[in-house]
Structure formats: structure tokens, C-alpha cells
Amino acid sequence: MEIKVCGMREISNMQDLILQVSPDWMGLIFYSKSPRFVKDELKGEVKKIQVPKVGVFVNESIDYVLDKVQKYDLAAIQLHGKESVGFVAELKNQTTAEIWKVVSVGEDLNWEELKAYVGQIDRFLFDTATNTHGGSGKKFDWGLLDSYPFQVPFMLSGGIDLESVKRVKDLKKACPQLIGVDLNSKFETEPGIKDVAMLRNFKEELLGLRSVN
Numbered sequence: 001m002e003i004k005v006c007g008m009r010e011i012s013n014m015q016d017l018i019l020q021v022s023p024d025w026m027g028l029i030f031y032s033k034s035p036r037f038v039k040d041e042l043k044g045e046v047k048k049i050q051v052p053k054v055g056v057f058v059n060e061s062i063d064y065v066l067d068k069v070q071k072y073d074l075a076a077i078q079l080h081g082k083e084s085v086g087f088v089a090e091l092k093n094q095t096t097a098e099i100w101k102v103v104s105v106g107e108d109l110n111w112e113e114l115k116a117y118v119g120q121i122d123r124f125l126f127d128t129a130t131n132t133h134g135g136s137g138k139k140f141d142w143g144l145l146d147s148y149p150f151q152v153p154f155m156l157s158g159g160i161d162l163e164s165v166k167r168v169k170d171l172k173k174a175c176p177q178l179i180g181v182d183l184n185s186k187f188e189t190e191p192g193i194k195d196v197a198m199l200r201n202f203k204e205e206l207l208g209l210r211s212v213n
């Protein structure tokens, strides 16, 4: 199971994370209203960080996204707004970075609406629907994913915390397409600053390197 740690915005915190947790992905928020927004003055240092980086975007233009892909050497683009299939197709034509489409989940899930993205994206990412678009720390009803109908892999997100490990493992048994988890606000000392020890504990429990209490 892959681990993405999202919303990093300080170089020393990123370096600690890489050394102690070695996540599969590190997420950078390029949404200016977020308290985890990454300022371009960091681009030189961030580019040197040796872990695949995911840029998180909310309803931005193709040019804005491509500019960040180039400046930060992004391996994946997480589209966290209402980006259409047409937008995704246009973006896909202009980059080799992976494209992850976020599905904001409310009371239910309409699989028909997602069908058109299949074949255009590399993975779905399911997060809780909120006014702030993301980083809410709130979980949705993960049981809705039991009927996931596609082969394309997906990530789980939204309020995942240290106590979620068992439920994540159970969901993986029910849905083998679950490829990873996205960890964010539940592992912070303040917005954008991660508690690296807590993240390490999560990883060890998830991978079965220590037992869940």
C-alpha cells in the first residue's frame, strides 16, 4: 500500500519526512487559499527533494498546472476541483506526469458520472466533500467504496488518522484497487507542518511492522 504525505511547506520538515518515513509520494498544495500553500520561493529547494512529488490543484488553468510541473519536477498532478474530462484530456496531451482525479464524496457516489474519466486518468482519489475543497480532516462513508466498479486504482483520503489503520486494511481486502492512502491534517502540529514520528507510526502499523493497539 502506497503512502502519500500531503501539504508539506517547509524544507526541513520535508527532509525529516524523507529520512524517517520515506513516503511513496509527497504532496504540495498549489491552491492559494489553503494554509498549506507552497510559495514559489521554495521551488529550487523543493525540486532537489528526492521523492516523487504530487501537485494539488483546484480549478486552475492548464498553463498554471504545467508551470508548476516544470518548476517543481512533479511526477503527478492531483486535480482537486471540478475539472472536466475535456480538461483532463487536454492536460494529458501536454505532460507525462500522472493525472489523479479527485472525487469529492458527499452522501452518495454516482459511478456513471466517473466513467468518462476512466482511460484518461492514472488513478482516482476519494476525499470528503467540503467548502474548502480539501484538508478538512473529515471522513466520508468509506462503505460507499465497496461497490467501486472500475479497474483503475484509487487512493483513499479525508481525515485519515493513526486510528484508521485497521479500517484501511479492511477496505483494502474488500477493494483490491485501493492502492494507497493520502495523509494530511491529522498528522500536523500546525497546518502544513507534519508530525514525522506520528507518520512513521502510521506507516509501521499499516505495513505490519508493529501491532495496532
Ligand SMILES: O=C(O)c1ccccc1N[C@@H]1O[C@H](COP(=O)(O)O)[C@@H](O)[C@H]1O
Residues within 6 Å of the ligand: 006, 007, 027, 029, 031, 034, 035, 036, 056, 058, 080, 127, 132, 133, 134, 135, 136, 137, 138, 157, 158, 159, 160, 182, 183, 184, 185, 186
Ligand atoms: O490540505 C489542503 O489545504 C487542501 C486544500 C485544497 C485542496 C486539497 C487540500 N488537501 C487535500 O485534502 C485531502 C484530505 O486531507 P485531510 O486528511 O482531510 O486533511 C488530501 O487529499 C489532501 O491532498
